[in-house]
Amino acid sequence: MEIKVLQNILGANEAIAAQNRQLLDEHKIAAINFMSSPGAGKTSLLLQTIKNLKSKVKIGVIEGDVASKLDSDKIKGEGVAVIQISTGSSCSLEAHMISLALKDLPLTDIDLLFIENVGNLICPAEFALGEHKKVVISSVPEGDDKPTKYPLIFTETDVVVINKLDLLPYVDFNLNNFRRALKGVNPKVKIFEVSCKTGEGLRNWYSWLLSEVKAITTR
Ligand SMILES: Nc1nc2c(ncn2[C@@H]2O[C@H](COP(=O)(O)OP(=O)(O)O)[C@@H](O)[C@H]2O)c(=O)[nH]1
Numbered sequence: 001m002e003i004k005v006l007q008n009i010l011g012a013n014e015a016i017a018a019q020n021r022q023l024l025d026e027h028k029i030a031a032i033n034f035m036s037s038p039g040a041g042k043t044s045l046l047l048q049t050i051k052n053l054k055s056k057v058k059i060g061v062i063e064g065d066v067a068s069k070l071d072s073d074k075i076k077g078e079g080v081a082v083i084q085i086s087t088g089s090s091c092s093l094e095a096h097m098i099s100l101a102l103k104d105l106p107l108t109d110i111d112l113l114f115i116e117n118v119g120n121l122i123c124p125a126e127f128a129l130g131e132h133k134k135v136v137i138s139s140v141p142e143g144d145d146k147p148t149k150y151p152l153i154f155t156e157t158d159v160v161v162i163n164k165l166d167l168l169p170y171v172d173f174n175l176n177n178f179r180r181a182l183k184g185v186n187p188k189v190k191i192f193e194v195s196c197k198t199g200e201g202l203r204n205w206y207s208w209l210l211s212e213v214k215a216i217t218t219r
């Protein structure tokens with residue numbers, strides 16, 4: 001019985017996610033779902049990306065958090081459209097929340113929409129939002145075993161950004177072990193290795209984002 005209820009919830013979520021996707025496609029908006037454990041660097045990567053790309057593409061942001069407006073206040077400082085969603089007891093953003101946020105965003109004035117999900121490696125993997133690409137940010141201090149311990153989110157994602165490379169000398173994180181574990185659960189995944197603090201590796205990430213925007217806006 002419990003399993004059936006969960007299936008119904010996820011089925012209803014999929015249907016709303018498909019509607020979100022249709023709306024995004026109609027407006028030629030590329031939507032990226034940022035997922036990670038708390039503190040891996042979702043907001044830092046967003047801020048760096050916005051600073052670098054806002055003169056080239058029109059950016060919008062949906063910020064999901066259990067509580068507080070700390071992250072959306074930081075994003076607002078960059079002068080881009082941002083909507084905060086407080087999920088309360090929900091451990092993930094869900095498609096109906098995105099549907100409401102899309103009503104409040106200036107869709108005709110956005111090419112690239114970032115969705116910062118709630119920080120954890122379990123629930124966000126279950127809920128499609130209507131995004132075009134899923135991006136998991138995994139930071140060096142979390143350890144190189146995370147793809148093995150949380151396989152679902154790493155299996156489903158299109159991209160993994162390994163962040164905090166500047167901390168490699170100080171923590172036991174083996175990049176080869178991480179890559180091997182990740183490719184083991186997701187052979188097609190695209191990997192970027194960056195530091196939001198030093199800027200290392202970010203240029204490749206920006207190029208990839210711009211190519212995604214181009215692919216969707218010229219479709
Ligand atoms: N050393 C280092 N710290 C970072 C880097 N990226 C983010 N941080 C720090 O990690 C903490 C959490 O980052 P935040 O972007 O808020 O993570 P979020 O919870 O995933 O949104 C903050 O104190 C950031 O300054 C990085 O590349 N190197």
Ligand SMILES: [Mg+2]
Nearest residue numbers: 042043071116
């Ligand atoms: Mg954040």
